[in-house]
Amino acid sequence: MGVLSRLRVVEIGSSAATSYCARLFADFGADVRKVEPPKGDPLRRSPPLTPSGQSAWFAFLNFNKSSIIIDPTAKQASTRLTALIEDCDILIDGRDVDVAGCPFIDLAAVRQLCPELICLQGSWFGREGPYAKLVATDSTVRALAGLVKLVGPVEGPPMHAPDFQTGILAGLWGFIAAASSVVAQAQGAGGRLWSLSIFESSLALNEYLMSEAFTHGDVMRRIGTNRFWPGSPVGIYETRKGWLGVTVVTPAQWRAFCDMLGLSELRDESALVLGEDRLKHLEQIEQAFAPRLKSRTAQEWFAEGRKRKIPIVPVPEISDLLQDMEKKERGAIVPVLLGEEEGLTVGSAQRLTLTPPRRGGKVPALGERQNIHSTRRDLAGTASASPSRIAAPRQPLKGIRVIDFSMGWAGPLCTRTLADLGADVIKIEAIQYPDWFRGVDRGRAYIDAQMYERMVRFSSMNRNKRGITLDLRRSQGLTLAKRLLAGGDIVVDNYSVDVLPKFGLGYEVLKRLNPRLIMMSMSAFGASSLNRDCRAYGSTLEQGSGLPSVIGNADGPPVMSHIAFGDAVGGLNGCAAVLVALIHARNTGQGQFIDLAQIECMMPFAAPWITVHSMGSTPLKRFGNRHPQFVPHGCFRCAGEDNWIMVAATNKDMWHSLAVVIGRHDWAADPSLESEKARRGIEDVIERDIEAWTLTRDADQAMSELQAAGVAAGVARLPIDLLKDRHLQSRAFLQEVERAFIGRHPQPSLPIREGSEPYPIRAAAPTLGQHNIEVLSEVLDLSDVEIGELMTDGIIGTEMLTEGELATTKKVSLD
Missing domain, CATH: 3.30.1540.10 (formyl-coa transferase, domain 3)
Incomplete structure (x- = not known):
């Protein structure tokens, strides 16, 4: 019995986005009923194909579902489908992408009869706006979303990755919408009708570059395969054996990278301290270090990088992933049965430890479950129990409190999404170690100018949150953090796995403080991984996921498709995971630990090739910008x-x-x-x-x-083009936000909405420690005197410390 086993889900129409959304429900035990025409979902014919000619892509999207054929030409087809929907809790509707022979249903009438029904309707661009009627594919949508033009050789053409990206991104967003609605129903809310734009969902990957384009202007260009603005080196390089993913961001990482390669002259060059400066000298730098990387294997450099805390990782072939026992033990790669064929595919990345997802499953044969008797159910104690449901509130997660220890992009996107949906998110930083999206420069000029408050990227990722500062190395700060956690519902961190436990904030400690607390660790490789201590960025996650090995030309290197692909993907998977855990906690009072490995979150993008290769099929073929199915x-x-x-x-x-x-x-x-x-x-x-x-x-x-x-x-x-995209403007997708130190600037809305308007942005991102007094007095009931003492002692504060000031505070140990 899975945590969602009491839910019935009906999936209609054909789209990768809605199929993946439904599969995420099936992963946790929901009864997912897939309605297909007599010839089956068109995705059953999508390559790559297994040796017997079955679609590996369809298999990944649909295992653990059941299949029901409804012939639209048959008498009572609409009546039969309507009855099926009336008997479910969630309807996932992909007809606006491809109707796939689905009979007509009067959804408004169904919702009138079943006011508790949760509906998600997916479309390429939304039902309104200049692009609403466009014909689309995965690749054309990614082109419009700014996810193609910056990739590939300078002279062109831009290099597009294979299909299957938009469906995974939009499917995650759809699941977040539907699962948050289930959480709201546990609080007495009724049904909801969500619309999901696949195009807008894909913009999650470009939020960072859009904010940087707003700040810096039209500065982004395609600068070569495996090269990206704004820093360097971030790419894939050849070694003596295998390819190595390299991401060097901070000054400390650059020094360590140069030391590892014996490049003292580059290490000590003042003009190369920051990534944006190194990008100006990229050719010179690569000519110096690339030949040296060929002196050792990728695995040897990986081991050396771990010692030096440098974010580098071997770039695996698909065959390497299939031989990785840890991936199988963790459930990142799971068995799948396609009729008579047995293979492997990518499992759920939502690694809940108390209520884990299913480990693999069976792909439904077409029409295997025809004899279903639909009867209205009395679901006392479940989401659709009461006929007297109150109207759904605007924010499904209102009343949920999240303690946010995350930094950068992945964790903050997870918690920002929870905040956008109504949760009270309290972001914890420290004046000693603020969120690195505020900048890594600790020079006096940077601090005095308060540049750490002027980063649009930080403002975008942390809206709708309250922000406080606490020095967790000091007993007073640690005690206050524990008091906040004792009253919270969710805690999220994306530090290295040992950071919070080192402070005495590991899950075993916290569950004694608060048994219903959900704690999610969003590390790169997972808390139980042999590589648990490895440093990583969003680029590292793509490099190590297997995806680059299927991108590019047959005679070329593995190709990255984004500066930080893994960040947004990790954030969305993390949000999905905590919502599943929250549903369980609302039903049982039990919290749990979530061991999210962000590198595993990237593996679905390579899932079809993993499945085909696991069956001993022909060697992997890379198509470049061509397609295995569509010509031209x-x-x-x-x-x-x-x-x-x-x-x-x-x-x-x-x-x-x-x-x-x-x-x-x-x-x-x-x-x-x-x-x-x-x-x-x-x-x-x-x-x-x-x-x-x-x-x-x-x-x-x-x-x-x-x-x-x-x-x-x-x-x-380009990302800057999106800031004035006529379709996004017509849908009010980019909302203007006023924030101290920045002024008015655009921020993207959620790509899921109820009604024609997006959820409004309620508050700008906090300045450093902006809500210290508010949170400490109102939530923890501290007096003005106590708060003043914390300020005097440096436990809390509102100004970032310089390098010199930080060195002084490091002498203070936990007392």
């Missing part, structure tokens, strides 16, 4: 400097329209080219003719003409 498919140059458009023909009708638009009526009239296989034979010629056409047009003009003809196309945008 690629990123094509447009008029002007470095302007590109992603184009895909996903069926014969779209191919016919594309051929007509570019003036190749002979292709459109040639029946021998109706199949992708036939077009594959002349793919080079097709691509040349498409680019001859796109080169005569501005990228937006080309997109308009292609979309008007029903062809999937999306301009490859």
Whole structure:
């Protein structure tokens, strides 16, 4: 029995996003009923395919569900589907992406009859706005979301990663919406109707770069494969054996990296202290260190980097992941059964220790569960128990208190999402060690100018929170932290795994203080991992996930697709995990420890190849910007400097329209080219003719003409372009926030919304220690005198310390 086993979920339509959302419910025991047409969900035919021709992508998205066929042409089809939905707790609806032969249902009437029903409706762009009617694919959406143009060689074309990214990101957001609604129902709320924009969901990966673009302007360009603005070195490099992922950010890491490689002249160069300065000298730096990395293997450098606390990691092939026993022991790789075929796929990253997810499962055969008798249930004590449900409040997590020890991007995104949904999030920093998203510069000029308060990236990740400072190395600060935790529901940290336990704030201690407390550790490799002490950033997580090995050209290196891919993905998985634990805690009063390994959160993006390779299939093939299923498919140059458009023909009708638009009526009239296989034979010629056409047009003009003809196309945008994107503006996705030291600046909304408007941003991110008095007096009932003493003793404060001041405080030990 899983923690969600009392929930019934019905999934209709066809989209990767809604399928993945439903699978996350199935992971924890929910009864997920997938409705399919007689020929099955179109995703059953998506490559890569197993040796028997089954879709590994479909398998990953759908194991542990059941399949029900409803023929839309049959009598009573709508009645049967309506009855099925009336008997469920959650409806996950992907019809706006692909209706997949789903019969008509009057959802408004169903919701009237079942006011406790939670509904999630996914679409590519939302139902309103200039992009609402666009034809889309995974790659065209990522192009529009600014996730393609900065990747790949300088001369182009931009390098796009294989499909399957937008569905995973949007599926996580959809699960967060639906699971938070289940939490709210435990408090007496009714049903909800959520809309999910896949495009806006994908922007979670670009929030950091959007905020940096607002601050620095139009400075981001594609600077080469495995190179990214704003720092260096952040990339993948060849060793004597294997590839090595390197991420060097702080001055201390740079010094350690140079020491490891014997590059004292670079170590001591004052112009190379900060990452943005190193980027200016990238060619010189790489010429110095890249040859030295070839003197040892990736595994040897990894071991050396651990000793020196440098974020480096071997870049695995898919075969390496399948041989990793730790991944199997932790449930990151699990068995999957596809009919008669047995293989392995990626398991749940939500590593709840008391109520763990299922470890693998069976992919449903088409229509295997036809005999379902739908009867309304009396679910006393569950989410849909009462016919007298009150109207759902605006914020589903109102009344939940979160103690937030996280820094940077991943942890703060997790807790910010909880805050956006109504939770009271108390962010704990220290004047000695503030959130590093405020900046890593500890120079006097930086501190005196209070530059640590001027970072838009910090403001974006920490809105709707209250902020306090506590020195956990001192007994007074530690005692206050424990008192806060004793009254909290959730505590989140993304430090190295031993940091909080070292302070006496490990889970074994905290559960005695508060048995219902949920504690999540968001470390890079997991608290139980042999690599638990390894340093990592979001880039490290992508480098070690297996994803780079499937990106790029067949004769090229493994390719990273983002400066910090793993951060946003880890944050969303962390949010999903604590919501599952919160549902359990609301039902039982039991808290638990969540051992989230952020590197495992990245593995779903490589899941189909893991499954296919586990079955002894043919060697992995990298397609570059091409596609194993769609022909043509690629990123094509447009008029002007470095302007590109992603184009895909996903069926014969779209191919016919594309051929007509570019003036190749002979292709459109040639029946021998109706199949992708036939077009594959002349793919080079097709691509040349498409680019001859796109080169005569501005990228937006080309997109308009292609979309008007029903062809999937999306301009490859830069992050700065998103700040003025007409679709986002029409949907009020970017909200203007006023904050001290920054002024008015844009911040992205949640990509999930109830109604036509986004959830409003209620409060700007706190300045350092802004809510010390408020929290300590109102939550912990401290007097003004006591708070004053804490300030005098440096336990709390509102000003970041310089390097020299920090060195002085390090002499103070726990008393």
